[in-house]
Amino acid sequence: MRYSQLFGKTLKAVPAEAEAISHQLLIKAGFIDQALTSGVYTYLPLGWRVFKKIEQIIKEEINAIGGQELFMPTLQPKDLWLRSDRWDHIDPPLFKLKDRHEKELAMAPTHEEVITDLVARFVHSYKDLPLALYHIQNKFRNEMRSTGGLLRVREFFMKDLYSFHSSSEDLDRYYEKVLNAYKNIFRRCGFEVKVVEAVSGTIGGSFSHEFMMVCPTGEDTVIACTKCDWAANIEKTETQACPLCGQPTKKVRSIENGHIFKLGSKYAEKLGAYFTDKDGTKKVIYGGCYGIGLGRLLATTVEAHHDEKGIVWPKSVAPYQVQLISLSNQQPAVSKFAENIYEKLEKAGVEVLYDDREGVSAGEKFADADLIGIPVRLVVSEKTDNKVEWKERKSQEVKLITPEEVAERLTEEK
Numbered sequence: 001m002r003y004s005q006l007f008g009k010t011l012k013a014v015p016a017e018a019e020a021i022s023h024q025l026l027i028k029a030g031f032i033d034q035a036l037t038s039g040v041y042t043y044l045p046l047g048w049r050v051f052k053k054i055e056q057i058i059k060e061e062i063n064a065i066g067g068q069e070l071f072m073p074t075l076q077p078k079d080l081w082l083r084s085d086r087w088d089h090i091d092p093p094l095f096k097l098k099d100r101h102e103k104e105l106a107m108a109p110t111h112e113e114v115i116t117d118l119v120a121r122f123v124h125s126y127k128d129l130p131l132a133l134y135h136i137q138n139k140f141r142n143e144m145r146s147t148g149g150l151l152r153v154r155e156f157f158m159k160d161l162y163s164f165h166s167s168s169e170d171l172d173r174y175y176e177k178v179l180n181a182y183k184n185i186f187r188r189c190g191f192e193v194k195v196v197e198a199v200s201g202t203i204g205g206s207f208s209h210e211f212m213m214v215c216p217t218g219e220d221t222v223i224a225c226t227k228c229d230w231a232a233n234i235e236k237t238e239t240q241a242c243p244l245c246g247q248p249t250k251k252v253r254s255i256e257n258g259h260i261f262k263l264g265s266k267y268a269e270k271l272g273a274y275f276t277d278k279d280g281t282k283k284v285i286y287g288g289c290y291g292i293g294l295g296r297l298l299a300t301t302v303e304a305h306h307d308e309k310g311i312v313w314p315k316s317v318a319p320y321q322v323q324l325i326s327l328s329n330q331q332p333a334v335s336k337f338a339e340n341i342y343e344k345l346e347k348a349g350v351e352v353l354y355d356d357r358e359g360v361s362a363g364e365k366f367a368d369a370d371l372i373g374i375p376v377r378l379v380v381s382e383k384t385d386n387k388v389e390w391k392e393r394k395s396q397e398v399k400l401i402t403p404e405e406v407a408e409r410l411t412e413e414k
């Protein structure tokens with residue numbers, strides 16, 4: 001991709017209300033745009049590429065634990081939400097609207113109702129269980145206050161997985177699998193999380209866990225051990241000492257990146273999801289639900305990976321693997337050399353963002369590259385003399401290598 005043609009350029013200034021570092025950097029570097037209304041964002045091409053990589057990681061990990069992907073609607077009828085008793089009781093409240101026949105609908109924030117109703121109609125026997133279904137979709141939260149960029153939004157993307165079981169023991173086993181899949185997802189996005197027992201809120205059920213990334217700019221607070229890996233939700237904990245090792249605990253700021261729930265029979269009973277067991281008896285289906293916000297995950301990745309100059313994307317989710325900068329200074333030979341490298345890399349299947357802009361200073365191009373945060377920066381100029389300057393975003397070291405070596409290094413890494 002030529003930077004000169006890329007839609008969504010770096011900005012000089014960020015909106016005053018952008019408090020979170022991720023919010024500032026994602027807007028400034030041209031990944032997202034917030035011009036419409038609070039808590040609603042456009043993903044610009046750079047941001048959408050990162051989104052798609054995160055989505056792919058999530059799909060791989062959820063498919064690996066038997067998840068089947070489907071797609072459910074956003075517009076949902078009132079009567080379904082009345083059956084679960086959440087039409088007036090979910091927090092934050094539902095986005096509600098009326099169609100031209102005065103029929104009331106909800107813009108869904110979550111899909112327990114729709115999927116339990118679906119499963120009630122399709123699952124009849126113990127032979128149909130267990131079952132795990134998921135989708136990735138934009139959802140709506142009627143927030144009181146939407147600040148913090150992609151960390152708190154009114155329209156957001158979520159992966160929600162729902163599992164269905166013939167017994168609570170089978171649900172327990174699957175819940176553990178999801179917990180591990182989630183840790184893999186966050187690790188692959190470049191950060192570690194603490195798993196804490198949480199308050200279930202209006203999703204409900206007996207038991208839930210949140211995945212918290214410890215981060216000084218986080219909006220939540222957890223109690224963490226000063227010595228070992230133990231952490232707990234502040235609303236659940238009174239303790240001054242870690243129950244595992246006895247060492248003192250302290251409050252740390254964190255960002256929530258996923259919440260999983262053992263729902264048990266809550267929705268199945270309300271929406272009539274039953275199955276016939278081996279012995280011929282009719283039993284209620286046990287369920288779990290498991291969410292990850294994709295925009296939030298993207299923002300958290302930036303919170304975890306940035307410096308004073310900009311974003312430092314982990315390779316796994318970077319929008320491009322390499323940013324090629326041409327400093328031709330009106331010299332046709334340098335331009336031609338850079339064009340040549342660009343074409344070769346494209347041909348080799350390397351994801352390359354090529355800063356081919358004319359009349360832009362070296363300093364400005366370097367600053368933009370640092371802000372955008374692509375893992376490898378390549379520079380071609382008069383001084384590099386048929387070689388290419390290789391520098392990784394996270395390192396200060398600069399090396400001069402041949403175009404052949406560049407191609408080798410980048411295709412090896414793929």
Ligand SMILES: [Zn+2]
Pocket residue numbers: 225226227228229230242243244245246247
């Ligand atoms: Zn401890």
